[in-house]
Amino acid sequence: MNERNRKMELRILAALCALLVLAGTWTAFGWKSQMEQVAYASSQRMMMEERAASDIKQTAAQSAGTVNVEWTAKADKPSEEAAVLPSGGKTALAAAPAKKHEKVIYLTFDDGPSIHTSDVLDILDKENIKGTFFVLGQQAERNPKLVERIVKEGHAIGNHSYNHEYKTLYSDFRNFWNQIKRTGQIVEKIIGYEPVLVRAPGGTIMNFDKQYFELMDKAGYLVYDWHVDSADSKRRGVPAREIVQAIKKGALLPETVVLMHDGVGHDETVKALPDIIAFYKSKGYTFDVLSPEVKPVQFHVGSTARWKRSPVSTAWIQDNVKPIETLVAAKDPMTFTVETDQGQIRLEPDQFMSYEDKTYVPLRMLVEKLNGTVNWNVESDRVNVEWNQTAVEFDLKQGQLSQTMPDGTIQIHEADLVSQNKMTWVPLRVMLDAFQVKMFHYELEPVQPEKPAAA
Incomplete structure (x- = not known):
């Protein structure tokens, strides 16, 4: 009888185990279904958590005196890009300095320029920090002087499409491409070059698919999303205090x-900006502009389609998607004249060059x-x-x-140096800022050919 009871107990136990396995399988499929439904809403958070974990791992490796080889190869390997002399001389390879990993905030501003952009620029100037402005083409057309001011004051500029209309931009990549190129041409007419930085209206999440990413990359554009959303556009008239609170709740990553x-x-954003800057300064952050040296942060491609569209054809891609020309030599030799509060600085064609949207000059020549x-310790x-x-x-x-300050303290700044023609070249604006020389404006003028001597 006991033997029969034991067999019965074993059968019941086996049946219970089978039921538990089936229940677990059903639950897992239920979880998967739910996850697919909300994948687009959670992908940004996943991206931030993955990046934060990666950054923590990297920081720990550095503290322990070890180096993550894969990370170093991506971040620290100098790139060989063409440093083009505006005189139209031969292109020379210049090693871009490695981007140092420190606590850096990249303040970015979308949808301008507008009546609020001047106030933003005034605040940044007062705080002596730089930002990145992703401009709309139609706004740039209306406010070209503000676009000029953004660049002249040392800020970075990016492309944010022409009109920000989601339905047009994301129903067909050809529409998106046409708006990016149209805005690029508008900005180029104002400042002399097409921006390589791009931000998709609304961000890439649920808007970009794989082909959007691939074709923008193929053309050489750098598409940037973000880590922290100030929430200043979640509804009309978000008060400054809510914007600041959203910032304080955001991620604090090394970059x-x-x-x-x-x-x-967005006048409330202007009101909130000083408090936002003060908050990040209190956390030990410095500020910088986005550039090709900064690895783009991009959201994951959503698993749920938001827009119905068909991929563009190979023939259209071959005819239209061409690499952006980021560095172009001038057809004629140019002189570069800078007006400052210390007087005029005139640079001859061989005394300045453009590299990664910055103007470089020989260190010794500028100081002289x-x-x-200048005292050189070889x-x-x-x-x-x-x-x-x-x-x-x-x-x-x-x-x-x-830099030794008047109170005796020492401030350390990064200085992207380029070695060329047996000279050390430095970013012009960095040097002027270090010596507290204010730049008012600059002019590029073709060199006038010498008139033949009279017979």
């Missing part, structure tokens, strides 16, 4: 891209034009510069400059 807006109706002094690869009671030391190996 953090922040989304804000300077378009019409400012009537300063053994230590350091350069000591003095001008107007301001002392700056360049560490050529580390790509840094140390």
